Amino acid sequence: MRISVFGLGYVGCVSAACLAAQGHEVVGVDVNPTKIDLIGRGRTPVVEERIGELIAKAVADGALRATSDAAEAIDATDVSLVCVGTPSARNGSLSTTYLERVAEQIGRALGRRERRDRHRTRHTVVFRSTMLPGTCDGLLVPILERASGLSAGSGFGVAVNPEFLREGSSVRDFFDPPKTVIGEYDAASGDVVAALYEGLPGEVFRVPVAVAEMAKYADNAFHAVKIAFANELGAISRALGVDSHRMMDVFLADRKLNISPAYLRPGFAFGGSCLPKDLRGLVYAARRADVSVPLLSHVLPSNEEHLRRAFDLITASGRRKIGLFGLSFKPGTDDLRESPLVELAERLLGKGYSLRIYDAGVSLSRLMGANRDYIESRLPHLGDLLTNSADAVLDHAEVCVVGCADAAVLAALDRAEDRVIIDLVRLPDAETRRATPGYAGLGW
Ligand SMILES: NC(=O)c1ccc[n+]([C@@H]2O[C@H](COP(=O)([O-])OP(=O)(O)OC[C@H]3O[C@@H](n4cnc5c(N)ncnc54)[C@H](O)[C@@H]3O)[C@@H](O)[C@H]2O)c1
The missing domain is CATH 3.40.50.720 (NAD(P)-binding Rossmann-like Domain)
Structure with a gap:
C-alpha cells in the first residue's frame, strides 16, 4: 500500500519504519525540517531499539522518504496515518490543535486531488493519535469535510486506530501487538486499516470510532492505576515491615481473581462483608504509620x-x-x-x-x-x-x-x-x- 504518515515522533517514526519494512511504500510528513532532513539521510529522529537500522534500510531501498509538503504526500498515497502529538493543554484538557491543523491540510489536499481527478481511489484518513471520544466524529471529520468539499464515507474514508506501543520496545510492540483496534467510520475504511496489519499477531477489534478512542484511555488509565496501586502497597508494606515483592509474588500468582478479567466490568458499587471492611482497615493502618495512600483512600469514596x-x-x-x-x-x-x-x-x-x-x-x-x-x-x-x-x-x-x-x-x-x-x-x-x-x- 502507499501510505503517508503525518507526524514523525515516536509513534509516526515507528509506524513509518515498520510499515516500510513490511513492504509498503511510505512517505513521512512533518513540520520539523530537522526530522525530514534526518530521514532523508537514512537516520532516525527518535531513539528506539532497532529503529536506526529499519530506517536506514527502508530509505536505502526507496521504501521510505520524508517531506514537509502535505499535499504532495496525499497525492502520492492512498492512506494517511495521522500520528501528531496531542499534548495536555494548561488546564489539563487534551490539545487537539495539531490534529485540527493536519485535518485541515489533508482536507484541502483531498479536495484539490478530487478536482484534478475524480476517478482516483478513495483516500482513507486514519487517526493514530490518542484522542477523547467524539474528537474524530465531532471535530476532525467536519474539518476534513469542510476543507475538502467531500463527504466522509463517500468522498474519503476515516478510521481511528490507536497505538499501543511502549517507548523503548516500540518496534517489537509493532510486530507483536497486544491487539489491533480499528474504529471504523464505515466497513471499507476498516478494511483498509485491517489490510495494513495483515499477518501481525493479536486479536483484531473492529468497533465504532468512539469505542476505539476510549479504549486507549482505558488502557493508559488502567496501567497508571496498576502502578499507583502497587506503589501504595509497597509503601504500606515497608512501613509495616513486610517485603512487598514477596507479597506481590503471591498476589500476581492469582490468575483467577487478581490478574484476570474478574471485577473489571462497569456495574454497581461493591459491598459485602470483606471489601469495604478490609479497605478501611488497610487505609487506617497506613494512616497510623504516617503513609499517605491517596489511591486506596479514595476507593470507598x-x-x-x-x-x-x-x-x-x-x-x-x-x-x-x-x-x-x-x-x-x-x-x-x-x-x-x-x-x-x-x-x-x-x-x-x-x-x-x-x-x-x-x-x-x-x-x-x-x-x-x-x-x-x-x-x-x-x-x-x-x-x-x-x-x-x-x-x-x-x-x-x-x-x-x-x-x-x-x-x-x-x-x-x-x-x-x-x-x-x-x-x-x-x-x-x-x-x-x-x-x-x-x-x-x-x-x-
Ligand atoms: N509516545 C508514545 O509512546 C505513544 C504511544 C501511543 C500513543 N501515543 C499517542 O500518539 C500521538 C503521537 O505521540 P508521539 O509521542 O509520537 O508525539 P511526538 O510529539 O513525539 O511527535 C509528534 C510529531 O508531530 C509533528 N507535527 C506536529 N504538527 C504537524 C503537522 N501539522 N504536520 C505534520 N507533522 C506535525 C511534530 O513535529 C512531531 O514530530 C499522541 O497522541 C500520543 O498521545 C504515543
Missing part, C-alpha cells in the same frame, strides 16, 4: 459515587413507586452486610419513596446471625417490603431498579412496558434497550 449516581437516576424519573430487584451484595448469596442495594433502599425509604423488593436469595426467615442483626438494625421494615415474587414487585413499580438479573427478574422485566428501568447490572439485552426511552444504564 469512589464507590459511594456509584450509589449516589444510581439514586439520582431513580429520583430523576420523577416517579415514586419503586421496584427493587436484588438486595444482597451480590447475586447468589443472602448476605446483606454492607450491600449497596440495602443502602440504596434505605435512602429511597428515607426520602419517602414507596418500595417493594425482590431477591430470590433473601427471605427473612432464612436470615441468620450477623446478617439478621444487620438487617434488623439497618432496615427494620424489610419484612414489609420484601415480596416472594418478581412479578409482585413489577406490579407495584413505576420504576424498576435492576440490581440482579436472575431468570425470574428477566421474565418480569419482559412485561415492564412503559415503566422506567434503571439498570445497575447491564441486562443481557442492554444494547437494544439503550435506544428505548425510559431505560438508563448506570455506566453504559
Whole structure:
C-alpha cells in the first residue's frame, strides 16, 4: 500500500519504519525540517531499539522518504496515518490543535486531488493519535469535510486506530501487538486499516470510532492505576515491615481473581462483608504509620459515587413507586452486610419513596446471625417490603431498579412496558434497550 504518515515522533517514526519494512511504500510528513532532513539521510529522529537500522534500510531501498509538503504526500498515497502529538493543554484538557491543523491540510489536499481527478481511489484518513471520544466524529471529520468539499464515507474514508506501543520496545510492540483496534467510520475504511496489519499477531477489534478512542484511555488509565496501586502497597508494606515483592509474588500468582478479567466490568458499587471492611482497615493502618495512600483512600469514596449516581437516576424519573430487584451484595448469596442495594433502599425509604423488593436469595426467615442483626438494625421494615415474587414487585413499580438479573427478574422485566428501568447490572439485552426511552444504564 502507499501510505503517508503525518507526524514523525515516536509513534509516526515507528509506524513509518515498520510499515516500510513490511513492504509498503511510505512517505513521512512533518513540520520539523530537522526530522525530514534526518530521514532523508537514512537516520532516525527518535531513539528506539532497532529503529536506526529499519530506517536506514527502508530509505536505502526507496521504501521510505520524508517531506514537509502535505499535499504532495496525499497525492502520492492512498492512506494517511495521522500520528501528531496531542499534548495536555494548561488546564489539563487534551490539545487537539495539531490534529485540527493536519485535518485541515489533508482536507484541502483531498479536495484539490478530487478536482484534478475524480476517478482516483478513495483516500482513507486514519487517526493514530490518542484522542477523547467524539474528537474524530465531532471535530476532525467536519474539518476534513469542510476543507475538502467531500463527504466522509463517500468522498474519503476515516478510521481511528490507536497505538499501543511502549517507548523503548516500540518496534517489537509493532510486530507483536497486544491487539489491533480499528474504529471504523464505515466497513471499507476498516478494511483498509485491517489490510495494513495483515499477518501481525493479536486479536483484531473492529468497533465504532468512539469505542476505539476510549479504549486507549482505558488502557493508559488502567496501567497508571496498576502502578499507583502497587506503589501504595509497597509503601504500606515497608512501613509495616513486610517485603512487598514477596507479597506481590503471591498476589500476581492469582490468575483467577487478581490478574484476570474478574471485577473489571462497569456495574454497581461493591459491598459485602470483606471489601469495604478490609479497605478501611488497610487505609487506617497506613494512616497510623504516617503513609499517605491517596489511591486506596479514595476507593470507598469512589464507590459511594456509584450509589449516589444510581439514586439520582431513580429520583430523576420523577416517579415514586419503586421496584427493587436484588438486595444482597451480590447475586447468589443472602448476605446483606454492607450491600449497596440495602443502602440504596434505605435512602429511597428515607426520602419517602414507596418500595417493594425482590431477591430470590433473601427471605427473612432464612436470615441468620450477623446478617439478621444487620438487617434488623439497618432496615427494620424489610419484612414489609420484601415480596416472594418478581412479578409482585413489577406490579407495584413505576420504576424498576435492576440490581440482579436472575431468570425470574428477566421474565418480569419482559412485561415492564412503559415503566422506567434503571439498570445497575447491564441486562443481557442492554444494547437494544439503550435506544428505548425510559431505560438508563448506570455506566453504559
Ligand atoms: N509516545 C508514545 O509512546 C505513544 C504511544 C501511543 C500513543 N501515543 C499517542 O500518539 C500521538 C503521537 O505521540 P508521539 O509521542 O509520537 O508525539 P511526538 O510529539 O513525539 O511527535 C509528534 C510529531 O508531530 C509533528 N507535527 C506536529 N504538527 C504537524 C503537522 N501539522 N504536520 C505534520 N507533522 C506535525 C511534530 O513535529 C512531531 O514530530 C499522541 O497522541 C500520543 O498521545 C504515543
